[in-house]
Amino acid sequence: xxxxxxxxxxxxxxxxxxxxxxxxxxxxxxxxxxxxxxxxxxxxxxxxxxxxxxxxxxxxxxxxxxxxxxxxxxxxxxxxxxxxxxxxxxxxxxxxxxxxxxxxxxxxxxxxxxxxxxxxxxxxxxxxxxxxxxxxxxxxxxxxxxxxxxxxxxxxxxxxxxxxxxxxxxxxxxxxxxxxxxxxxxxxxxxxxxxxxxxxxxxxxxxxxxxxxxxxxxxxxxxxxxxxxxxxxxxxxxxxxxxxxxxxxxxxxxxxxxxxxxxxxxxxxxxxxxxxxxxxxxxxxxxxxxxxxxxxxxx
Amino acid sequence: xxxxxxxxxxxxxxxxxxxxxxxxxxxxxxxxxxxxxxxxxxxxxxxxxxxxxxxxxxxxxxxxxxxxxxxxxxxxxxxxxxxxxxxxxxxxxxxxxxxxxxxxxxxxxxxxxxxxxxxxxxxxxxxxxxxxxxxxxxxxxxxxxxxxxxxxxxxxxxxxxxxxxxxxxxxxxxxxxxxxxxxxxxxxxxxxxxxxxxxxxxxxxxxxxxxxxxxxxxxxxxxxxxxxxxxxxxxxxxxxxxxxxxxxxxxxxxxxxxxxxxxxxxxxxxxxxxxxxxxxxxxxxxxxxxxxxxxxxxxxxxxxxxxxxxxxxxxxxxxxxxxxxxxxxxxxxxxxxxxxxxxxx
Numbered sequence: 001x002x003x004x005x006x007x008x009x010x011x012x013x014x015x016x017x018x019x020x021x022x023x024x025x026x027x028x029x030x031x032x033x034x035x036x037x038x039x040x041x042x043x044x045x046x047x048x049x050x051x052x053x054x055x056x057x058x059x060x061x062x063x064x065x066x067x068x069x070x071x072x073x074x075x076x077x078x079x080x081x082x083x084x085x086x087x088x089x090x091x092x093x094x095x096x097x098x099x100x101x102x103x104x105x106x107x108x109x110x111x112x113x114x115x116x117x118x119x120x121x122x123x124x125x126x127x128x129x130x131x132x133x134x135x136x137x138x139x140x141x142x143x144x145x146x147x148x149x150x151x152x153x154x155x156x157x158x159x160x161x162x163x164x165x166x167x168x169x170x171x172x173x174x175x176x177x178x179x180x181x182x183x184x185x186x187x188x189x190x191x192x193x194x195x196x197x198x199x200x201x202x203x204x205x206x207x208x209x210x211x212x213x214x215x216x217x218x219x220x221x222x223x224x225x226x227x228x229x230x231x232x233x234x235x236x237x238x239x240x241x242x243x244x245x246x247x248x249x250x251x252x253x254x255x256x257x258x259x260x261x262x263x264x265x266x267x268x269x270x271x272x273x274x275x276x277x278x279x280x281x282x283x284x285x286x287x288x289x290x291x292x293x294x295x296x297x298x299x
Numbered sequence: 300x301x302x303x304x305x306x307x308x309x310x311x312x313x314x315x316x317x318x319x320x321x322x323x324x325x326x327x328x329x330x331x332x333x334x335x336x337x338x339x340x341x342x343x344x345x346x347x348x349x350x351x352x353x354x355x356x357x358x359x360x361x362x363x364x365x366x367x368x369x370x371x372x373x374x375x376x377x378x379x380x381x382x383x384x385x386x387x388x389x390x391x392x393x394x395x396x397x398x399x400x401x402x403x404x405x406x407x408x409x410x411x412x413x414x415x416x417x418x419x420x421x422x423x424x425x426x427x428x429x430x431x432x433x434x435x436x437x438x439x440x441x442x443x444x445x446x447x448x449x450x451x452x453x454x455x456x457x458x459x460x461x462x463x464x465x466x467x468x469x470x471x472x473x474x475x476x477x478x479x480x481x482x483x484x485x486x487x488x489x490x491x492x493x494x495x496x497x498x499x500x501x502x503x504x505x506x507x508x509x510x511x512x513x514x515x516x517x518x519x520x521x522x523x524x525x526x527x528x529x530x531x532x533x534x535x536x537x538x539x540x541x542x543x544x545x546x547x548x549x550x551x552x553x554x555x556x557x558x559x560x561x562x563x564x565x566x567x568x569x570x571x572x573x574x575x576x577x578x579x580x581x582x583x584x585x586x587x588x589x590x591x592x593x594x595x596x597x598x599x600x601x602x603x604x605x606x607x608x609x610x611x612x613x614x615x616x617x618x619x620x621x622x623x624x625x626x627x628x629x630x631x632x633x634x635x636x637x638x639x640x641x642x643x644x
Contacts, residue, residue, distance in 0.1 A: 051629070054367065054389055054390075054628075055371070055631075081643035084644060143519075168519075169506050169507050251506055252642075254643070260643070263468075263635065266365050267467065268468070268632055269367065270631075
């Protein structure tokens, strides 16, 4: 998504690529076909299959897996635990996106408006966490937040609290872990837009009598919108499917959709059902994306 | 989300799977070992290579189910796998294991006869026990002063949100079945219905589900009680004697992790050499020291320090009520559904 907005801006929209363009894009297209289109196709086929005793795929067509997602198998009524799990995941991902936006936008703005000589240094600071595996960084959070952890010990030492404060294995810890992991994915695309923003337009808004709030709303936000949209997508979509952080920092008490899907593939040995859950999300995304992009088209 | 995950999975499978067959063809003197992460000490592997000149390629997995999935998907040829009892049973049933040539494994004489020819492999033709263990209760006696003897004491409501349990649906359901006096290997709709109300009462009291390292939450003081692998309990006890280990009086799961050779393994003889090597008392002792489960190797046990021999989590005293798991086939799905429903709400 980031790539498409970038291309659209530089080439000025709807110019069709010639043979040379296709040739340049070939590696990326091959990559997409091999690692996105084909696996998604396999998932689609699996989602209509069943498993045998050993957990191998049995190729016989059935809607059973999708029925299990939408209808309670005991009562036959519409609505299952998977709905609750899915809504919980959306709430986590949504909250994460909002916090990332509120925290990340000013940071991106500050970096984008900083003197050019300092920008690279600041950008590097944003990217430094990527030098370590995110699992290691998540374990570090466990050490900070646990009852005998750094934060609780520090607070107790400073006599601010007498009993350890329960932080780890709570929904708050999950959101903290998600925000921590995905914040750079919002800052970087927004920075890209802020950096390109023509300062004279902001000055013009002020000259014409707009206050700071109005300038922000009507000039700055629309002009940095491609970065904001890309950032939101880059945070929301992976946060929705994340299972490692929610499991490690949430204790797996209230599972997210990512954890449930992972369970189908690894523990329950029920690949077809896991595939059906995965496909349902893909379709849902496609529908939402189609609606939102149709709305934007006239503008 | 999906494309990114798939993409990662694709890359990972490519990285893991691609080199194996190539290496196997290039040289005969290799062993492709597919084993649990954190279960085969590096010094054992190095020692084997030093003694036999056979190079060992190690690939890890984190659950029996993951191992099965990768083994059955084909593509990569493994010479030796490390399944637990119910997985051995399923693999034997499906004809996916090679028969062992016991003439190549003379050191099997070191094993306690209790751990050979077990129900999952009655003739001892397909597997050799690597380590045995149980799933029991760890009590932080500095925090919990009331006596804990079984599952019912853990979930009596006074330890709400102070409990870590394995993130494993089959284990969890077996505790409820044991508490109700029901057979843990008969997973019928009727028995699950009976277990459901009990689990509904139990699960909200749990603070952490963790199969990989349940000791972390106990060590960090986030919980006071745990129902965990005995090896984890033994490590906790070694670190601090306040972590007592209790085998639930209602009955507990005994798991048997074994070595077995998958059908069509390219280096079957090397795999047998490896099995024979790890059955040497001095080698088996190294495994026990790193991963203090119940060592089935009687000769190796003699070499362990007195403290290790007396660790109650590794070698529980008395005659506890233990039972192994049997393969339950498709019922795994019903168990998963039950636990997901209860957790998800």
